[in-house]
Amino acid sequence: MGEFELIRHYFQRPGANPPGVVLGVGDDCALLQPEAGQRLAISTDMLVEGRHFFPDVDPAALGHKALAVNLSDLAAMGAQPLGCTLALALPRADEAWLAGFSQGLFALAEAEACPLVGGDTTKGPLNLCITVFGQVPPGQELRRSGARAGDEVWVSGTVGDARLALEALLGETPLPPDVLARSRQRLERPTPRLALGLALRGIASAAADVSDGLCGDLGHILAASGVGAELELGALLASSALSADLRARPRPQLLRCALAGGDDYELIFTAPAAAREAVLQAARSADTPVSRLGRITTEADLRWRDESGQPLDLALASFDHFA
Amino acid sequence: MGEFELIRHYFQRPGANPPGVVLGVGDDCALLQPEAGQRLAISTDMLVEGRHFFPDVDPAALGHKALAVNLSDLAAMGAQPLGCTLALALPRADEAWLAGFSQGLFALAEAEACPLVGGDTTKGPLNLCITVFGQVPPGQELRRSGARAGDEVWVSGTVGDARLALEALLGETPLPPDVLARSRQRLERPTPRLALGLALRGIASAAADVSDGLCGDLGHILAASGVGAELELGALLASSALSADLRARPRPQLLRCALAGGDDYELIFTAPAAAREAVLQAARSADTPVSRLGRITTEADLRWRDESGQPLDLALASFDHFA
Numbered sequence: 001m002g003e004f005e006l007i008r009h010y011f012q013r014p015g016a017n018p019p020g021v022v023l024g025v026g027d028d029c030a031l032l033q034p035e036a037g038q039r040l041a042i043s044t045d046m047l048v049e050g051r052h053f054f055p056d057v058d059p060a061a062l063g064h065k066a067l068a069v070n071l072s073d074l075a076a077m078g079a080q081p082l083g084c085t086l087a088l089a090l091p092r093a094d095e096a097w098l099a100g101f102s103q104g105l106f107a108l109a110e111a112e113a114c115p116l117v118g119g120d121t122t123k124g125p126l127n128l129c130i131t132v133f134g135q136v137p138p139g140q141e142l143r144r145s146g147a148r149a150g151d152e153v154w155v156s157g158t159v160g161d162a163r164l165a166l167e168a169l170l171g172e173t174p175l176p177p178d179v180l181a182r183s184r185q186r187l188e189r190p191t192p193r194l195a196l197g198l199a200l201r202g203i204a205s206a207a208a209d210v211s212d213g214l215c216g217d218l219g220h221i222l223a224a225s226g227v228g229a230e231l232e233l234g235a236l237l238a239s240s241a242l243s244a245d246l247r248a249r250p251r252p253q254l255l256r257c258a259l260a261g262g263d264d265y266e267l268i269f270t271a272p273a274a275a276r277e278a279v280l281q282a283a284r285s286a287d288t289p290v291s292r293l294g295r296i297t298t299e300a301d302l303r304w305r306d307e308s309g310q311p312l313d314l315a316l317a318s319f320d321h322f323a
Numbered sequence: 324m325g326e327f328e329l330i331r332h333y334f335q336r337p338g339a340n341p342p343g344v345v346l347g348v349g350d351d352c353a354l355l356q357p358e359a360g361q362r363l364a365i366s367t368d369m370l371v372e373g374r375h376f377f378p379d380v381d382p383a384a385l386g387h388k389a390l391a392v393n394l395s396d397l398a399a400m401g402a403q404p405l406g407c408t409l410a411l412a413l414p415r416a417d418e419a420w421l422a423g424f425s426q427g428l429f430a431l432a433e434a435e436a437c438p439l440v441g442g443d444t445t446k447g448p449l450n451l452c453i454t455v456f457g458q459v460p461p462g463q464e465l466r467r468s469g470a471r472a473g474d475e476v477w478v479s480g481t482v483g484d485a486r487l488a489l490e491a492l493l494g495e496t497p498l499p500p501d502v503l504a505r506s507r508q509r510l511e512r513p514t515p516r517l518a519l520g521l522a523l524r525g526i527a528s529a530a531a532d533v534s535d536g537l538c539g540d541l542g543h544i545l546a547a548s549g550v551g552a553e554l555e556l557g558a559l560l561a562s563s564a565l566s567a568d569l570r571a572r573p574r575p576q577l578l579r580c581a582l583a584g585g586d587d588y589e590l591i592f593t594a595p596a597a598a599r600e601a602v603l604q605a606a607r608s609a610d611t612p613v614s615r616l617g618r619i620t621t622e623a624d625l626r627w628r629d630e631s632g633q634p635l636d637l638a639l640a641s642f643d644h645f646a
Binding site: 022023026027028029030031032033034036037039040041042043044045046048049050051052073074076077079083085086087088089117118119120122123124125127129131133134136138141143144145207208209224 | 352362364373396412442443446450452456459464467547
């Protein structure tokens with residue numbers, strides 16, 4: 001199967017282009033028509049075999065995740081998806097793999113109205129690079145730099161389950177099969193929080209997605225905003241941000257996974273205290289649970305207090321690809 | 324050097340964002356503001372070590388080429404650059420390599436007003452994926468599908484030199500050092516024909532860039548337009564499309580390089596015969612030579628006639644990554 005046949009067979013879908021897509025796969029460029037006056041939000045993520053996924057991962061799950069991690073960046077910006085491109089280096093044209101991968105990718109692309117509009121296919125060590133495009137009205141984007149002292153800190157969904165699965169798959173911790181299955185689903189098929197990102201427009205003061213870990217990604221918001229935060233471990237432990245599976249783990253593992261676990265693709269965000277009800281209403285409208293963990297401070301560091309109000313000693317770093 | 328420090332040091336430039344860039348490197352997404360009503364043109368290309376470039380290639384040349392091949396797709400669409408993203412997998416954080424690569428990339432990005440607005444950096448076998456964004460007024464884009472019978476076929480600059488250099492570097496043909504140096508420049512530092520693409524808006528009926536080879540890329544136009552073409556070898560041989568270096572090669576090599584050589588990043592385009600003067604004027608205004616090679620026909624195939632008017636027998640295929 002040649003390059004062009006491969007693209008036609010696995011990555012071109014018949015039928016009319018969705019609204020906003022003037023020209024899809026097959027020319028020198030794709031052409032999109034964003035709505036008048038909207039800003040264009042762009043993010044790109046590269047996934048490498050052995051680094052971001054195991055060689056034997058289900059290709060459909062990989063297709064899902066490769067797009068999901070990019071859509072998560074649009075969600076963290078409050079942007080609405082317009083389309084995506086896929087560049088793919090493959091060691092060989094493995095048709096079973098391609099069928100699974102494209103099925104997983106297109107299922108999420110269709111569910112989130114983010115059509116594949118172009119790409120590139122070449123031979124090489126397995127590598128997936130997706131770039132996504134979205135739109136957001138001027139001034140409504142959720143930047144990392146907007147957190148202000150007094151704002152409250154929130155996180156969506158649950159955090160730590162993806163890291164729990166990773167530790168088990170790396171042989172670092174045994175897990176009961178049902179717990180592994182559930183946490184592995186979170187690792188391999190993350191849910192981009194697009195509806196929540198849209199609902200938080202005009203409400204959240206800053207947002208990021210949890211890809212490197214709760215502390216690390218909140219740290220990006222704090223650095224960009226020139227502020228600090230004080231978070232209550234008790235609030236985290238009492239919140240819905242921890243799954244029952246994670247709660248049942250030994251405390252060091254629970255804290256490690258929840259505070260420094262990456263790959264969750266939840267949203268960490270801040271909002272003025274006066275907007276607390278609006279945040280809860282946005283969460284309900286997006287059908288996405290949110291948990292309030294603490295507040296933004298003027299001193300530029302991230303501090304946790306334990307259940308007795310004492311400073312929590314954490315030597316937990318964010319994941320860094322070159323550390 | 325960690326991932327974030329690496330990005331800051333090599334891929335973030337100080338100073339204000341250029342016009343159109345609302346938010347650059349450092350948030351979940353970049354934000355661009357295209358001009359009102361314009362369409363967004365998008366292209367992505369992935370370059371793999373050992374496949375698209377030699378492991379010992381000058382990193383500055385590689386930085387140039389990685390962006391140039393993408394800008395060439397914007398040129399072929401008649402689009403004006405707005406910005407680009409870079410996703411990069413590196414085996415290690417080699418500072419000399421990164422300094423050279425980013426210098427080559429930024430030099431072209433600044434020359435063509437295509438700022439780097441975002442990206443991703445990870446560890447893995449060397450792989451570069453650039454995605455470019457441009458804008459074009461509705462209806463003025465140069466699609467592949469617009470060629471009509473009677474239109475004339477044109478090519479910009481010179482073709483075949485990049486392939487000549489490749490054959491020499493692969494040890495398939497010896498070349499005098501000065502010839503190798505000149506043709507290697509064409510292979511490693513191609514010139515995206517952006518000014519010509521813009522000047523051909525409203526004049527050319529179809530366009531593509533010559534990345535796979537003259538015959539192969541014209542073939543994409545013919546297939547998309549449902550037409551054929553009859554090209555005159557005599558016109559090619561008499562034109563400025565062949566460099567003096569290539570003319571001096573044995574005829575089989577000259578034809579192979581000129582007709583099937585990839586990596587030229589010239590524009591192959593069609594225009595109505597009545598627009599011949601307008602094409603020449605556009606070429607002058609863009610300071611880019613163009614050569615007229617033949618015309619579009621109703622029969623859906625690509626035929627060449629030799630200098631005596633006889634059909635030329637060519638079994639030259641376009642380059643295909645999985646053939």
